[in-house]
Amino acid sequence: MANPKDLKNEPVVQIYSRENCHLCQEAESVVREVLKDISFKLEMIYIDGDQELERLYGEEVPVTVINGAKHDYFRVDKKRFSEAILRQRQ
Secondary structure (H helix, E strand, O other), X not given: OOOHHHXXXXXXXXXXXXXXXXXXXXXXXXXXXXHOOOOOEEEEEEOOOOHHHHHHHOOOOOEEEEOOEEEEEOOOOHHHHHHHHHHHHO
């Protein structure tokens, strides 16, 4: 059973993505690799058909957001992403 304190500090990661997007699939793969070693909540959000999300993120997908702050777009650097997640857990 997870320690309640750990859950309190567990970061929330959102990936704004599109269906059939190879960069989106690559970004999700990198994020899921990190998830194997560092616990965080992952939410996939598909922007297809949502005018507001397409306006906000359409030119940059995939967009990776950590605790509500944009972390990266297009590609995810595994080392930089891991370090950002560990900082959020502190």
